[in-house]
Amino acid sequence: MAVAGAGMLCAQVNTNTNAVDEILALVTTNASAVKPPPRPETLIEADGPADFDLAGRRVVYHEHVRVDSPDMKMRCEWLAADLPQTGGRVTNIVAETNVVIDATDDKGQKMHATGDRAVYVFNVQNGVTNETITLTGNARLENTQGWLTGDSIIWDRANDRLSVPSNPKMVFHQTLNGALAGTNAPVEGTHPPPAATNSVANDTNVPPALTNRPSAAK
Amino acid sequence: MPVTCHPPQVTRLLLAGVILVLAATDNRAQSNVMSHANDFTSVEYYPAPNQQQIRSRLSGAEAQPLPGGLLAIKQLKLETFELNGRPEIVVNAPECTYDQLNGTASSPGRLQVQYQDGKIRVEGEGFLWRQNDSFLTISNRPSTVLQFGPEKRN
Numbered sequence: 469m470a471v472a473g474a475g476m477l478c479a480q481v482n483t484n485t486n487a488v489d490e491i492l493a494l495v496t497t498n499a500s501a502v503k504p505p506p507r508p509e510t511l512i513e514a515d516g517p518a519d520f521d522l523a524g525r526r527v528v529y530h531e532h533v534r535v536d537s538p539d540m541k542m543r544c545e546w547l548a549a550d551l552p553q554t555g556g557r558v559t560n561i562v563a564e565t566n567v568v569i570d571a572t573d574d575k576g577q578k579m580h581a582t583g584d585r586a587v588y589v590f591n592v593q594n595g596v597t598n599e600t601i602t603l604t605g606n607a608r609l610e611n612t613q614g615w616l617t618g619d620s621i622i623w624d625r626a627n628d629r630l631s632v633p634s635n636p637k638m639v640f641h642q643t644l645n646g647a648l649a650g651t652n653a654p655v656e657g658t659h660p661p662p663a664a665t666n667s668v669a670n671d672t673n674v675p676p677a678l679t680n681r682p683s684a685a686k
Numbered sequence: 687m688p689v690t691c692h693p694p695q696v697t698r699l700l701l702a703g704v705i706l707v708l709a710a711t712d713n714r715a716q717s718n719v720m721s722h723a724n725d726f727t728s729v730e731y732y733p734a735p736n737q738q739q740i741r742s743r744l745s746g747a748e749a750q751p752l753p754g755g756l757l758a759i760k761q762l763k764l765e766t767f768e769l770n771g772r773p774e775i776v777v778n779a780p781e782c783t784y785d786q787l788n789g790t791a792s793s794p795g796r797l798q799v800q801y802q803d804g805k806i807r808v809e810g811e812g813f814l815w816r817q818n819d820s821f822l823t824i825s826n827r828p829s830t831v832l833q834f835g836p837e838k839r840n
Contacts (some may be wrong), residue, residue, distance in 0.1 A: 508830040518810065518828035520799075522766055522775060529828065554772050554802055558832065620713035 510537040512547070525551040533563070540571040542586070560589035567603070581621070585606040614640025642666040723749045724763060728784070730817055732769060734813065742766045742817060744784065744791060757784040764815060776800045777815065777822065789817035797824070805833045 516531030528548045535542040545565035557595040562585070569581040584605025591598050603609070609616045609630065611622075616639075618632030631637075639664050707807075726749035732739045746759035762784075764777035782793035792814045799808035799822070812825030 512828075512830040512832065514828055517826070518808070518824045518830070520775075520808075520824070522821040523820065527830075529830075551801065551806075554768065554774075 487573075508538040510535060512536075514547075520551070522551070527551055539573070540569065540577075542570075543568040544586070554561075555604070557590065558588075559590045562586070563588075569603075579609065579611045581607075581609040581623075585622070597626045600624050606617060612641070614638060726757070729784075730789070736769060739769060739771065739840075740767050742820065744815075744817070746782075746784075749784075752783065755785065755787045757763070757786065758782075759784050760785070762791065762793075766820060773803070774801065777813075777821075779813070782813075782815075791815040795826075799824075807831045 487588050512529060512533065512535050514529040514531055514533045516529070518530070519528045521527070521627075526548060527550075528546070530546060533547040535547070542563060544563040544567045547561065547563045549561040552558055564585050565650075567583045567586045569579075569586065570580045571573065571581070573579070581603055583603035584607075585603070587604075588601045589598065589600050589602075603621045603623070607618055607621040609621050616630065616632065616636070618636040619634045620632065622631045622633065623629075624631065710807045715740045718732065724747065725745070726747075727743060727745040729740055729744075730742045731737050732741045738750070742764065744759075744762070744764045746763065747761035750758040750759055750760075758781065760781050762777070762779040762782045764775075764779075766774045768774050777795050777797055777799050778798040780795055782791045782795075783792045794812045796809065796811050799810075801808070808824065808830045809827060810824035810826060810828040814825070815821075
């Protein structure tokens with residue numbers, strides 16, 4: 469496991485705990501209070517055909533599908549999206565096979581994610597916006613702070629959080645505690661020399677004891 | 687002379703502002719054969735109980751009959767409508783072949799699609815439109831621009 473930097477943290481639990489949440493929040497693309505810009509255009513291209521099912525309100529793209537928006541690029545081999553009602557917006561996108569997502573947050577931090585399948589869901593319930601991207605199948609997410617894997621990785625875009633419901637594993641390139649981690653290793657290495665010194669001292673004690681015997685014989 | 691066509695059950699073929707060049711005017715040609723028409727329109731309605739509501743309208747600047755009940759249409763415009771009458775999709779193509787019997791329109795050429803007043807714009811090369819189930823396949827290099835969709839959160 470090649471990890472840049474001195475510090476490393478591996479978390480392996482079966483449930484999503486508060487501690488894991490806090491750790492995950494470190495690698496999350498954090499939000500700022502900046503007012504969102506006008507909605508950007510998203511371009512979807514494919515090498516293969518595109519099927520528009522107007523009755524089923526769904527479009528499917530085939531073969532080397534590319535999705536490009538100002539803050540996110542995605543590549544996959546198959547993509548299906550719903551066609552919104554009038555005045556609505558795309559609420560469900562499913563991408564499958566060799567899914568690669570490259571995103572940049574408002575701070576310019578890049579994120580790279582891969583998986584076998586990605587599902588985008590948008591809805592508003594009781595005035596609360598839910599917008600998530602769920603990666604499954606060899607799901608892996610990486611940014612400058614580290615990388616994260618799990619059975620699934622849920623990117624909550626509405627709240628700018630990542631969560632891994634099961635089997636999470638995270639490695640991050642530590643920066644703040646890096647110096648401490650580097651100091652520990654030499655400390656462990658200094659223990660053997662004192663032990664070796666004690667044995668020499670014991671050996672040294674033997675000759676004086678032997679020396680006393682002749683004196684007693686006299 | 688009226689022109690008789692045999693479109694799918696729910697489809698009517700209208701020839702408004704018709705200019706017919708009838709072969710009957712030529713002694714060498716057969717009668718009752720439409721050789722050319724302008725302002726071609728074919729309308730499909732929703733099934734009952736919404737049979738008064740237009741589901742799709744396929745129109746063209748020119749229609750040229752081809753063997754097998756086909757029509758070569760120039761300046762195709764295909765429009766579909768939601769049940770409430772709102773425009774849904776508009777397809778424009780320089781030319782296509784319309785199969786009256788099967789209710790399909792196809793072309794190897796380019797097309798442009800606008801969905802929801804242009805909030806979704808699609809271009810591509812080669813297409814097949816199935817009128818009966820409102821299914822459009824863009825064969826090559828489909829390119830879609832969404833004016834909404836996955837939205838950046840800040």
